[in-house]
Amino acid sequence: MIIKASQRANGNELARHLLNEVENEFVIVHKVSGFMANNLPDAFRESYLFSQATKCKQHLFSVSYSPPVGEEVTTEQFEEAISQSADIMGLKNQPYVIVFHEKNARRHAHAVWCRIDPENMKAVHLPYYKNKMAELSKSLYLKHNWQLPKGHLAQAKRNPLNFSPSEWQQAKRLDIDPRIMKQALQNCWHNAKNKQAFETALSNHGYRLAQGDRRSYVAVDWRGEVLSLSRWLKVKKRELKMQVGNYEYLPTIETVKANIDKQLTQNVEQFDKQIRRFYKGRFTPLINAKENMITRxxxxxxxxxKKQEQRQKLEQSRRLSNHAKGWRGIWNHVTGRYKHIEKQNQQEALVSHKRDQEMRDHLIFKQISERHKLQTRFDQLKTSQQRDLQEMRQAVFSKLPKEKIAHLERKFSAEPQHNQSWNVEV
Structure with a gap:
């Protein structure tokens, strides 16, 4: 499974993320262990208070575990991976929490440890944690006979469409699939032979080349969002300079934004709204089906x-009845039979707990399988919508005659833009 880890602070923000029932269809706080508190916000606050007695700023170690698509990973297997992480990083005796998320027919887990050792009042050192988690990830793929991602086979084979969290968040604000954004920018770069060709290709996709404030070379998209070319293209400043020339000769971001603002027109807004309105009608029945499915x-x-709770009460009552009362109970204590019965009760309770967990996992896998079928329809429709939006924008910026653009610029300057696009969270 893919494992991502980070040292961090701000436990309140992390707790809100882990308990977010808006972006996740199901949120299950599976375990809060080693803390005095029994909930996430208070547990992370407890970790923060411990950290105040040390110099540690990032007092939490947060790790996410995402299995391959289509694989049914049991709760026990998740716990085993989390336990291995703790052993590798020296966190075995540290307080921790485990939270499960389900969204879009997929289930993943989050584990968060307090790094502060309360006995020595020092933070547990986590050297090379990213490399260690990558090795653990690879070992889990091999152990469970899952197909290894190309990135594990060789660094050079990593998917060129992979993107960082910051890129994802930036693209999410724009309501455009970041994979499409990155592919468009990289295609412009690789297919261009010189600066003019590069600028033309960017323009056809709705981007303008500019001089950045902190980053020498940036692209400004049709909404005014600034994208670092070195980050999105994965190239160094030296390569950009050879292809594009000295960045000081490029227009500033403010100049480019001013020109783009003039070129944004009511026609572009109208085309965008028409496409989204069309897809909104197609998304609505799927959203209704999704909400009904989640409720069911x-x-x-x-x-x-409820059934398991009732059965647990009956089984607990039966186990308690195994202990004799009165003189017979005293005799069982004297002869040691009481300990034998207590050990047997504990073994039966453990078997009962494992049976109930397996039943819960079985139900979850069954529901995820059903949800996956609906999610496939969502994904296909969203991909189609993104493709239509991208093609529309490219067509607008590449095929309008100059006199038409000039006319629309004057019209736009007289009528402010009010873009209220419809979006769907699936």
Whole structure:
């Protein structure tokens, strides 16, 4: 499974993210262990208070575990991977929490450890944690016979469409799939032979070349968002300079934004709205089906939980009845039979707990399989929408005659832009 780890602070923000039921269809706080608190916000606040007695600023170690698409990973297997992480990083005796998220027919886990050792009042050192988690990730793929991602086979074979969290967040604000954005920018770069060809290719996709404030070479998109070319193209400043020339001769971001603002027209807005309005009608029944499915799945889980609670009470009552009362109970203590019965009860309780967890996992896998079928329809429709939006924007910026553009510029300057596009979270 893919494992991503980070040292961090700001436990309140992390707790909000882990408990976010808006962006996740199901959020399950599986375990809070080693803290005095029994909930995430208070547990992370407890970790922060410990850190105040040390020089440690990033007092939390947060790790996410994402299995390959289509693989059914049990709760026990997740816990095993989390336990291995703790052993590798020297966090075995540290307080931690485990949270499960389900979204878009996929299930993944988050584990967060407090780095502060309360006995020595020092932070547990985590050297090379990214490399160690990458090795653990690879070992889990091999152990479970999952198909290895190309990035594990060789660094040079990494997917060129991979992007960092910061790139994802930036693209998410723009309501454009970041993979499409990165592919468009990289195609412009690799297919251009000189500066003019590069600028033309960028323009055809709605971007303008500019001189950045902190980064020498940037692209400004049709909404005014500034993208670092060295980051999105994965090239160094030296290569950009050889192809594009000295950045000081490029227009400033402010100049480019001013020109782009003039070129944004009501026609572009109208085309955008028409496409989104069309897809909104196609998304609506899927969204309704998704909400009904989540409600039904939640009911099924609650029903199973109630049945298991009732059975646990009956089984607990039966185990308690195994202990004799009165003189016979005293005799069992004297002869040691009480300990034998207590050990047997504990073994039966453990078997009962494992059986119930397996039943919950089975229900979750069944529901995820059903949700996956619906998610496939969502993904296909969203991909189609993104493709239509991208093709429309490219067509607008590449095929309008100059006199038409000039006319639309005057029209736009007289009528402010009010872009209220419709978006769907799937």
């Amino acid at each position: 799945h939640n009911t099924q889980r609650e029903d199973l939980s």
